Amino acid sequence: MSTTELLALGGRALALVEHGDAEVTIVDDHSELTRFAGNEIHQSVAERSRWVRVRLVHDGRCGVGEVRGHGERAVAQAIAAAEESRRVTTEPDASPLPVPGGEPEGPVAYAAATAAATPQDRVDRVSIVTGAASGHGLEAYGALSTTTTTTAIVSSTGTRRAAASTQASLVTVVRGADGGGYASRHSADVDALDVNDLATEVVETCERNQNATAVDPGDYEVVLAPYAVTDMLEHLGWVGFSALATQEHRSFMKLGERLMNERVTIRDDAAAPEVFPFPFDYEGVSTRPVTLIDHGVCTGVVYDTPTALRDGVVSTGHSLPQPNTWGPLARHMVMDAGDTPWRDLVASVDRGLYVTRFWYVRDVHPLRTVITGMTREGTFLIEKGKITRPVKDLRFTQSIVGALDAVVGVSRERRLELGEGASGVLAPWLQIGRFTFTS
Amino acid sequence: MREVSERALDAASAAGASYADCRVINRTVQKLTVKNGVVASVELIEDEGVGIRVIADSAWGFAAVDLLDAAAVEDAARHAVRIARASARANRVAVRLAPAPVVTGEYRTPVVSDPFAVSLEDKVDLLLRTDAAMALVPQVRIRECSLEFVREQRHFANSEGSVTDQTIIESGGGLDATATSDDEVQTRSFPNSFGRHQVCAGWEAIEGFDLPGNAGRIAEEAVALLTADPCPDGTMTVILDATQAALQVHESCGHPTELDRVLGHEAAYAGMSFLTPDLLGTFRYGSEHVTITADSTRALGLGTFGWDDEGVAAQRSVLVDQGLFTGYLSSRETAAAIGRLSNGTMRADGWARLPIIRMTNINLEAGDSSLEEMIATTEHGVYLETNRSWSIDDRRLNFQFGTQNGWEIVDGKRTRLVRNPIYSGQTPEFWRSCDAVAGPSEWNMFGVVNCGKGQPSQLMHVGHGAAPCRFRNVRVEPAR
Numbered sequence: 001m002s003t004t005e006l007l008a009l010g011g012r013a014l015a016l017v018e019h020g021d022a023e024v025t026i027v028d029d030h031s032e033l034t035r036f037a038g039n040e041i042h043q044s045v046a047e048r049s050r051w052v053r054v055r056l057v058h059d060g061r062c063g064v065g066e067v068r069g070h071g072e073r074a075v076a077q078a079i080a081a082a083e084e085s086r087r088v089t090t091e092p093d094a095s096p097l098p099v100p101g102g103e104p105e106g107p108v109a110y111a112a113a114t115a116a117a118t119p120q121d122r123v124d125r126v127s128i129v130t131g132a133a134s135g136h137g138l139e140a141y142g143a144l145s146t147t148t149t150t151t152a153i154v155s156s157t158g159t160r161r162a163a164a165s166t167q168a169s170l171v172t173v174v175r176g177a178d179g180g181g182y183a184s185r186h187s188a189d190v191d192a193l194d195v196n197d198l199a200t201e202v203v204e205t206c207e208r209n210q211n212a213t214a215v216d217p218g219d220y221e222v223v224l225a226p227y228a229v230t231d232m233l234e235h236l237g238w239v240g241f242s243a244l245a246t247q248e249h250r251s252f253m254k255l256g257e258r259l260m261n262e263r264v265t266i267r268d269d270a271a272a273p274e275v276f277p278f279p280f281d282y283e284g285v286s287t288r289p290v291t292l293i294d295h296g297v298c299t300g301v302v303y304d305t306p307t308a309l310r311d312g313v314v315s316t317g318h319s320l321p322q323p324n325t326w327g328p329l330a331r332h333m334v335m336d337a338g339d340t341p342w343r344d345l346v347a348s349v350d351r352g353l354y355v356t357r358f359w360y361v362r363d364v365h366p367l368r369t370v371i372t373g374m375t376r377e378g379t380f381l382i383e384k385g386k387i388t389r390p391v392k393d394l395r396f397t398q399s400i401v402g403a404l405d406a407v408v409g410v411s412r413e414r415r416l417e418l419g420e421g422a423s424g425v426l427a428p429w430l431q432i433g434r435f436t437f438t439s
Numbered sequence: 440m441r442e443v444s445e446r447a448l449d450a451a452s453a454a455g456a457s458y459a460d461c462r463v464i465n466r467t468v469q470k471l472t473v474k475n476g477v478v479a480s481v482e483l484i485e486d487e488g489v490g491i492r493v494i495a496d497s498a499w500g501f502a503a504v505d506l507l508d509a510a511a512v513e514d515a516a517r518h519a520v521r522i523a524r525a526s527a528r529a530n531r532v533a534v535r536l537a538p539a540p541v542v543t544g545e546y547r548t549p550v551v552s553d554p555f556a557v558s559l560e561d562k563v564d565l566l567l568r569t570d571a572a573m574a575l576v577p578q579v580r581i582r583e584c585s586l587e588f589v590r591e592q593r594h595f596a597n598s599e600g601s602v603t604d605q606t607i608i609e610s611g612g613g614l615d616a617t618a619t620s621d622d623e624v625q626t627r628s629f630p631n632s633f634g635r636h637q638v639c640a641g642w643e644a645i646e647g648f649d650l651p652g653n654a655g656r657i658a659e660e661a662v663a664l665l666t667a668d669p670c671p672d673g674t675m676t677v678i679l680d681a682t683q684a685a686l687q688v689h690e691s692c693g694h695p696t697e698l699d700r701v702l703g704h705e706a707a708y709a710g711m712s713f714l715t716p717d718l719l720g721t722f723r724y725g726s727e728h729v730t731i732t733a734d735s736t737r738a739l740g741l742g743t744f745g746w747d748d749e750g751v752a753a754q755r756s757v758l759v760d761q762g763l764f765t766g767y768l769s770s771r772e773t774a775a776a777i778g779r780l781s782n783g784t785m786r787a788d789g790w791a792r793l794p795i796i797r798m799t800n801i802n803l804e805a806g807d808s809s810l811e812e813m814i815a816t817t818e819h820g821v822y823l824e825t826n827r828s829w830s831i832d833d834r835r836l837n838f839q840f841g842t843q844n845g846w847e848i849v850d851g852k853r854t855r856l857v858r859n860p861i862y863s864g865q866t867p868e869f870w871r872s873c874d875a876v877a878g879p880s881e882w883n884m885f886g887v888v889n890c891g892k893g894q895p896s897q898l899m900h901v902g903h904g905a906a907p908c909r910f911r912n913v914r915v916e917p918a919r
Contacts, residue, residue, distance in 0.1 A: 033895055034526070037703045041498065041526035045895070046518055047791045049488065049505040064480060069465075069487030069505035077485060085481035088559040090567065093477045119500075119525035127529050141707035143894040171894075173707040180706075248581050249619040323480045325472055325583060359710070362830045364841050365859060365918045367624045372839050372861075374832040376710075395830075395837055395863070397918075439837060439863055439914075 001028055001050075003162035006152035013054065013075040014156055020058025021097045022082075023155040024075070025282065025321065027051040030115075033145040034122040039130040044119060054078040055097070055322060056086045062094035062323055063087065095306040095322065097157045098315065103286040105163075106271045106279035111189030114166035117146040125170065125195045132199035133174045138206055142172035146190055159284035167276060168193055169418060173377055174206040179390060181205025182227065182357050182377035186416050186424070188276060205356060205378045212390035215381060221352035221408075222435040223345050223382065226415035229335065229427040231358045231373070232400045233266065234419030237330040239366040241268070241292050242318075243307035244327025252369050252401055253298045260296040260404040265336035267291045268302055268318070274416050275332045275424040280317060287317035292330065296405070304328040334426045338410030342429035345409045347385040349431065354380040354387055358396075361420070369400040372438075394437040406433040440465075440594035441602070443507050447491045448598050450516035456493035456500075456523070458536070459516070460597035462748060463489045463507070464790040467555070472585040473566035476574060479583075481559060488790035491516045495523035497533035503791040537775040539751050541600040546745025548608040549738075550641030554588040557642045562586050565650065572654035573616050578662040581617035581626075584650060585635055586610075587888075589900075593748075601750035609741060609900065610644045611637025611886065616658040618665050625664035625858065627843055629657045631682045632826050637886035637900065638739040660844065663856055669917035670845045670860035676820030677862050677913040678813050681877075683842055684803055685885040685903035686826045691866040692724075692731050693801040693901070695835035696758045696766065697784075698773040704795075709892050710833025713866070714764060716777055722764040725870030728806050728908075731759040733768055735783060735799035739884040740902025742786075742799030749794060751783035758801070762871070770796050788897035795893050800884065800902035806876025810907040813875050815851045821915055822846040822853060823860055831866075839863040841918060859918040869910060877906035 001009070006026045013024040028050050035043040052074045053066045063086025065078040122144045133140035145168065152162040168190035174181050183202035185193045224232075245251035252259070270287035271277050280286050283305055290300045303311070304319030307327060318328035346354060356378030364370040375394050380387045409431030416426050440463040451459035468484040488505035489512055500523030502515040566584050573582040589609040596602045613635030617626040630636035630648050638644050679687060695712040699705055714722070725731075735742050735753035746752055749771050758766045767777075768784040773796065786797040814822060828841035845860035846853045882904055890899045 031895060032522075034522075035707075035894055037706060040530050040532055042704055043499060043501070043793055043795075043894075044522045044526045045501040045503070045793050046515075046522060047503045047895075048515075049503075049791060062480070064482045066482060066484040068485070069507075070485065071506050071508070081483035081485070084559070085483050088481055088563050089478045090563060119522040120528075123525045123529050130529070139703075141703060143707065145895070171707060175703075175706065248617075250581075250617070250624045325474050325479050359833055360830045362828045364828045364861065367622075368918075370918055372828065372830045374830070374837060376833055393832060393837075395832070395839060397839070397861075439839075 001150065003150055003152060003164055006150055007154060007160060007162050010152050010154035013079065014154060016076060016079055017056065020056055021156045023055040023097050025053040026152045028150040031145065031147040033143055034126055035143040036126050036130060037141045038139045039134050041123065041126060050074065052078045053321060054082040056082040057094050057097055058086060060094050061086050061089040063089060095309060097155050098283050098285050098305045099157045100159050106286065107273065107277040108163045108279060109165050109188035109276040111166050114146050114168045114188060114190040115148040117190050122146065128195045129172050129199045132203050136203050136207065138174050138176050138203060140172060140174050144170045153284035155284065161280045161284040163279060165278055170195065170198060172198060172202045174202045176206050176210050178211050179206065179209040180377045181209055184417065186418055209378050209390040212392045214392045217394060217437040217439050219434050219436050221349050222432050223349060223354045224430045224432065225356050226417050226427040226429060227357040228355050229430050230417040230419050230425040231361045233333050233335060233425050233427060234421055234423050235361060235363060235371055236369065236400055237333060237423065239363055239369060241301055241330045242327040243301045243303045243311060246301050247307060247310055250367060252367060253301060255298050258297045259401050260293055261407040262295040263338060263407050263410050264293055264296050264404045266293040267334050268330040268332050269334050270332040272332060272334050272426065274426045275334060281319040282321045283319040285315050285317040285319060290316050302328045302330045331423045333423065335428055337412050337414050337428050339412050340409050342411035342413050345411055345429055345431040346382055346387060348409065349382045350384060352382045354382050364397060370397065371400060372397040395439045396436060397438045398436045403432050403435055408433045443489055443512055444594060444596035446509055446512050447489060447516045448596060450513040451491060451493045451520060452598060454517045454520035456495045456520050458494040458598055459491065461489060461491050462787060462790055463594040465592045466789060467590045469588045471562050471566060472583065473570045474583045475581065476570055478563055486789065490787065490790045491519045492793060493519045493523055494534050495520045496527035498523045498527035498530050499534055501793045534772060535775045536771040537780050539771055539781060542746060542750050542752060543602050544745060546605040548606065548639045550608050552642040554610045554642045555590055569614055569650040569654045572651050573658040575655055576658035576662055578618050579616045579658045580619045584614035586612045586645065587635060587637065595748065595750055597750055603746045603750060605745050607639060607744060608641060609637055610640050610642060611635040612645050612648055612650055614650055614654055614657060616661040618661040620665045623665050625661050627657045627661040628825055629653045631885060632843065633889055637741060637888050638884060639741055639743050640739055664858045667856040667858040670821065670857040670915060671847060672916045674912055675915050676817045676909060676911055677915060678820060678822045678907060678909045680824040681881065681883050681905045681907055682885055683823055683826050684905040684908050686829060688731060688801055688803050688903050688905060689887055690829060690831045691835055691838055692758060693798040696768050697796045698767040698769040699796045702773055702776055708894050713834045713836050718764055720765060723762055723871065724759045724764040724867055725762040726873045727761045728873050728876050729759055729762050729870050730804040732757050732802050732804060733784065733799050734802055737800045737802065737884065737904060740800030741886040741900040742902045747783040747785045748787045749781065749785040751781045754783050756782045768796050768798065786899055788899055792897045797899045798901040800904060802904035803876065805879040805882040805906050807878050808875035809877050810881060813907065813909045814848055814853055817848045818850060820848045821860060822848055836866050838866065860915065861918050862913050862915045864913055872911045873908055874911055875909040882906040
């Protein structure tokens with residue numbers, strides 16, 4: 001369905017609600033993904049679905065009903081479920097539905113080529129990667145996905161927002177006899193994915209990463225590629241950049257205090273063209289840019305309506321589906337670029353490690369932003385400014401804030417990467433003076 | 440559902456599929472959460488659709504749609520065939536399936552009390568009583584408790600003639616108490632972390648958890664952790680409680696025995712495995728105290744069913760037999776690659792996802808010790824309770840776990856509470872250092888409800904039976 005049709009369906013849903021305020025969210029999803037392993041396509045899938053979520057607020061009590069499937073009956077079923085759930089809510093403490101402020105529509109990441117991509121279109125691109133790998137006697141693994149999502153949110157308080165967005169992602173690992181490489185590219189436009197460039201990068205990394213030898217764990221100066229930096233920023237978003245985390249005293253953020261190096265500026269910007277721009281959140285509130293860290297100083301957190309009411313401010317438009325106990329989330333993080341080419345960052349390291357990516361990163365102590373994880377598919381020793389040899393993967397256990405306080409260089413190049421939680425992050429290469437590897 | 444699957448299989452065959460299977464799934468979920476004395480959310484969720492998997496021109500295709508009318512189902516079946524044919528043009532190797540018996544039948548999770556027959560009011564009341572018990576401990580800043588109930592009707596049919604109908608019922612619940620100070624945040628959970636303990640059972644399971652009866656104790660433990668000493672640092676004996684043992688099994692045995700990982704199907708995402716086929720039957724994975732099974736027939740497990748999502752019957756397989764690596768989790772395709780038959784571990788996260796190899800119930804079988812005896816015979820070590828963090832490398836060797844609670848053991852006695860404990864190691868060395876597993880009376884079935892794998896991402900509910908167990912010479916330290 002088009003955005004217009006979804007808005008009309010949402011409007012008809014509102015008309016069925018008998019009491020109180022209502023918010024109707026309708027998401028149409030068309031996703032296809034082609035997966036490959038050992039230079040063969042082993043899984044290729046397609047999905048079409050519609051998700052209808054109804055939030056009712058009446059006499060201060062809130063209920064939620066959610067239906068996927070059931071065709072035209074979905075709306076009525078979702079309303080009935082929401083009314084049933086509202087009935088048993090005991091405390092009249094529900095956050096009110098937001099009233100729209102009349103903000104102009106922001107940009108949306110959409111490309112017709114992605115929406116129209118066929119199985120053969122994906123196979124053709126995958127074949128470029130598998131062909132490059134096999135041409136070097138290597139094996140390629142990965143997935144190419146194309147997704148079109150149409151979202152409409154309407155409410156009885158006047159919200160009426162809709163947008164169609166697209167996303168294309170190609171993630172690859174290329175493996176040789178004793179080691180592998182990693183590369184990914186993401187864009188709203190499948191035609192904008194530079195598959196040949198990706199293939200060159202991943203094959204080169206793989207060939208360089210053969211027969212790795214061990215180095216002792218300990219503290220190293222590092223250059224982290226954007227893939228690794230993305231994981232750190234995404235975890236900061238989860239544990240600290242939310243207003244709920246600060247209100248519950250479980251965030252590292254101390255507004256007004258400098259906790260990181262002055263080279264570090266992190267923003268959330270849902271209008272940034274590089275980071276899958278999208279104009280509104282799951283309450284239909286316009287998503288405003290928020291500077292989270294300004295030259296190392298904690299300057300802001302993101303809000304949804306409940307947390308904004310608590311602090312007496314206006315929502316920044318970072319809500320997840322309401323109600324929820326997780327709070328708002330920064331989903332379009334951008335780290336400001338520096339002015340040094342990333343290869344010059346490497347050149348300035350006397351002895352250290354170059355890390356392509358992290359793996360299985362988990363929070364060890366959220367308040368201290370301590371995370372642990374492994375390096376994977378491309379960890380290299382830097383000696384006298386040159387990448388000299390591959391090293392075996394290492395486990396790190398490190399405070400993210402501590403690492404960002406130890407930044408000594410930020411690259412001028414940046415890459416869009418998707419974190420484990422699928423947030424888009426635009427990240428540079430970082431040179432960090434001290435990073436702790438534990439095993 | 441039968442009409443839908445017949446239509447899908449007919450359409451796939453007419454479009455040229457040499458094999459097809461179809462899952463029609465209706466899932467009903469209730470989620471209730473109380474946070475800080477308020478009913479934070481009551482969500483009622485309905486989810487229905489059909490997923491159609493085909494082999495055409497010797498390649499796989501899959502398409503799913505949430506509409507069950509004839510046109511939508513037939514269109515999805517034809518699209519699955521189109522996808523397969525596009526892939527076939529790029530492939531050199533034909534898909535080959537190990538044979539499997541044709542099956543028909545029905546299965547239903549045995550429940551004493553249907554959780555969907557219990558009123559929402561009674562469920563909210565239980566949560567509010569749980570919250571009130573935590574609220575008696577004023578230093579607890581964040582109180583959260585929740586219930587979740589799942590009813591899934593799964594209809595499966597394939598072009599070989601198998602047809603099964605299953606109704607799976609899950610009940611889960613749990614509480615988290617979080618205490619904060621200026622420089623510390625500590626959470627204690629019950630009965631397990633990650634929000635809840637979930638099993639294939641009815642309302643009787645929730646009553647058995649006794650959330651209100653345990654809430655005050657757990658809240659007090661969260662507060663005590665704020666000022667507890669840091670965990671000792673060094674190489675020492677570690678005793679894991681059953682919940683942490685369950686996660687240790689999950690990460691360091693369940694995942695590396697997934698045969699699709701071994702064969703590289705997950706290499707770009709979840710990773711591969713150190714348990715390569717040449718090690719089968721010869722590799723000493725653990726000590727003689729370590730026997731690990733995959734058992735989809737075990738009561739209460741979230742991986743308990745009648746048939747997997749390829750129509751292969753539920754069964755028990757031994758993955759590690761008294762320390763020796765003996766088996767994999769497999770599918771019809773991956774089993775064929777190593778000359779075996781599937782042991783029935785293909786599972787799909789709903790109708791919209793392709794079945795892939797997943798854990799069923801991966802169990803550390805009971806031993807003959809007890810927690811009391813393990814502590815009494817430990818000179819110096821720590822007893823670790825309830826997972827807090829977990830990480831392991833892409834081959835499932837190098838791991839690090841953190842737990843919510845630690846108790847220092849000195850001269851056979853549990854002494855002081857310690858905070859922020861972390862332990863780490865290498866999988867085989869760790870399991871080889873296991874010198875005791877508690878007996879059947881301390882063995883329980885736990886659920887993991889957030890097991891991620893696959894692209895597009897799939898979250899699976901899996902079961903783990905485990906008991907407290909002891910390991911020697913483990914690296915332990917406090918999170919710094």
